[in-house]
Amino acid sequence: MPSIPGSEAYSSDKEKSMAELLKVENLKTQFHTEGGVVKAVDGISYHIDEREIIGLVGESGCGKSVSQLSVMQLISTPGEIVGGEVIFEGQDLLKYKTHGPEMRSVRGAKIAMIFQEPMTSLNPVLTINQQLTEMLELHLGMSKKVARERAIELLGMVGIPSAHNRIDDYPHQFSGGMRQRVMIAMALSCSPKILIADEPTTALDVTTQAQLLELMKDMVERFKASLVIVTHNLGVVARYAQRIYIMYAGRIVEEGTIKDIFGKPRHPYTIGLLKCIPRLDEEEGRKLVPIEGLPPNLINMPPTCAFLPRCSYKVERCFQEPWPPLKRLHDRHYISCYANTEEKTGEPTER
């Protein structure tokens, strides 16, 4: 069953002057561990426009998930949000108390999240009905009966066959992909403005992954919501997102539209990532160019750029000055780098 590619999404992205929905400014989250302070998120700024799909890409431990949990204020000890602003509908969410009523009216209702692990993110002892209607009754004040109707409708929408028969089932009676569909239905139940999908398909098979991503894309279009895809998979964002943020060691190192990032990547890390992943359509005999070294340990980070030890573009300035701020290249393309990566794009120098 071939379906239509989402090409209209990016072609129209210039014309629609979209309003900013969420703006994160200089967000910092730290974890206090025995070894020292882990700066998991170290001053990131990003924004999401209305009805936009953005991708947050990085390797494990780069702070992409922590940044999203921080926006939702779901950070618990030993973690702590130490600074920044999260502006949503004119209000700074970080000013709200973590468990206060204001935050609760946002969390789950206006900003909803889908987690990676479909096996553990549903409560095994409650039926799907109990878990789905809870949100509807709580946030939208629906009666039990109305909530149940709505829950069945939602399940049908996310592609659960004969939803009215399955709504009283327990999570273990669903397969992994089906559970993730239930999670999507739950996340959408209060018609959120923003849906955050944290590695939503990593634990699933490729064909199921494709089904779910397609579903999520359709759903956010239908609900007129924005979608944040948090992933390490560059292919997924290339297919679904309109804009991308590349994260490394707790910071955003490059941002831009997908055409900017994949067409003219400018940060050495982004360039490296694109060279080190195998592609289905690559020519035979293509050599992968791995990024040498390891992602940094986030404890006791040097003030200089964290990518410096692995970078093949480094210049003198990188060793002397602190981590470079994001600078604008053109339009919506920003990088955080001192080196001139433009000419060399295509063939990074050998060490």
Next chain:
Amino acid sequence: MNPLKDEAILDVRDLKMYFPVTRGLLRRKVADVKAVDGVTFKIRRGETLGLVGESGCGKTTIGRCVLRLYQPTSGSIFFEGEELSSLSESKMRRIRCNMALIFQDPYSSLDPRQSAGSIVGEPLKVHNWVGSQSEYNDRVEQLFRLVGLDSSMTDRFPHEFSGGQRQRIGVARALACEPSLIVCDEPISALDVSIQAQIINLLEELQAGIKGLTYLFIAHDLSVVKHISDRVAVMYLGHIVEITKSRTLYENPLHPYTKSLLSAVPIADPFVEEKRERIILKGEVPTPLNPPSGCSFHPRCFMATPECSQAVPPLRDVGAGHQVACIRV
């Protein structure tokens, strides 16, 4: 280019591996999980055969049957001309010197209480591969250098290494007794994106450097499998549905499952993605406990006809070594 290229190092014929499902105190058998249900393939010396499929398709089971960690239900496995499934356990132990396994999880595959050096040297001891302690030390250090680890790290313990380094230790251990076949079971899927390429390149360089080193490369990531393999076998529910050269796989996939699998893998390039056709499959992989009749893919297939549910389609050659199991092609 390699004179040995045409010799089959591994020849698997009609391999079946059923796991019984038992119930009750008396362990009465109630059903079989047909993890691998009649699989036939060959690997030539020095080549890499990729085995790709979704979870539960039986690819890991095949790898373990080849090393006879599982006793196959039926079928035969010839390794360097010797039939493995009827060998005694002690003879099998000797053969295991020539084949090795690399695991997915670099955390659980190394004994946390052994030093890195003794993990790598373990096969040498098991097979009395070295004569003296100094020979042993030399070999361990040599193996460390071979996989790009500092030989001063031999006395460190696994938890002191990063995931990528741990996987290198796993590779070094596999190489210890100079095996001719290495079964790589999802060797990179637990690693970070930027580290994956390091391990892929390491495996490729080792193969280029060690004459006759053969890989059975098992993974679910089609782009990785295609990159590293000479030929790729696509599996679905215990059957191989298509085997072909990895180049042909992307350019000319024949089996509808292969097509949908390929289309489900996004390419990190929006310019290519814009033009790609997307096949979104219906439903999910059925349980191998009760697979559909006939071609097990037919309930999800966009090309299925009523005949598809009649009989299991055999794997047939459609030219140039391209084999496919579908009656509609």
Next chain:
Amino acid sequence: MVEKHTSDIGFSEAPVRASEWRRFRRVFFERKLVTFGLVVLVLMVIAAAFAPLLTPYDPYELGDAGESLLQPGGEHLLGTDLLGRDTLSRLIYGARTALMVGFISVFISGFIGVPLGIIAGYFGGVINMVIMRAMDAIMCFPMLLLALLLAAVLREYDVISGIWVVIIALSIAIIPGYARVTHGVTLSIKENEYIMAQRAMGSSNMRVMFRHILPNAFPPLIVLVTMQLGALILAEAGLSFLGIGIDPPGAAWGAMVWDGYRYLANNTALWLSPGIAIALVVFAFNMVGDGLRDALDPRLRGLL
């Protein structure tokens, strides 16, 4: 650490050598009672080891007339018993008996129970069934009752006598504890891929079981040993209170309580001091065992 490696690009910022030992110490000494327990145990071991040097009197030497049943204070710090023997000295020698019974029993039963547990867990099937059902059968009897029974039989046929009766009886009684814990741990260790890796490289079963499973089973076993030492000392006291165990004039805490029991009202020190010693030592072993469990159990790692 991190800076030192940055020159070496391939391995820059490798994980800092984790300080397992430091974490262990921090968790272990976090609770005051655990530290207290450790101090008690160290003192007890020292007392037992250097008993002849520490005791003011010979614990077996009978007192002169008039030295019987002295109250605490004066020359005899904790008074004397009916036969005029110094209570403090007998208390210190009693520590020797208690520790000897405890450690030897733990060693013997561990030597039998741990391999049984590994074998049962590793092979499974019929072997598992036979071994574990046999263990269940032993466990059906209360430990003290089983020891009493064994002691009676062993003594009846004059196989061994005295303290060894208690040691053998208690050893047999606690074998199932080892077998069960080892069995459970083996089952979970067996699932790790490094065990599969060993089999894939052609290791023999013996090698897998005793070179790879056993060392990984040590942490829970150490906790078990510590906890059981307390239970064993309690059981030994119970048995010697009932008159089984060390032959007179040897000193055992349980027997001392029994001796003092007859003078419940007028000579408190006589029964109270061994009683307190038993309680203190059992408590100390349990506390140290608790501390070890918290510090060694990987499931609690990260939470602490």
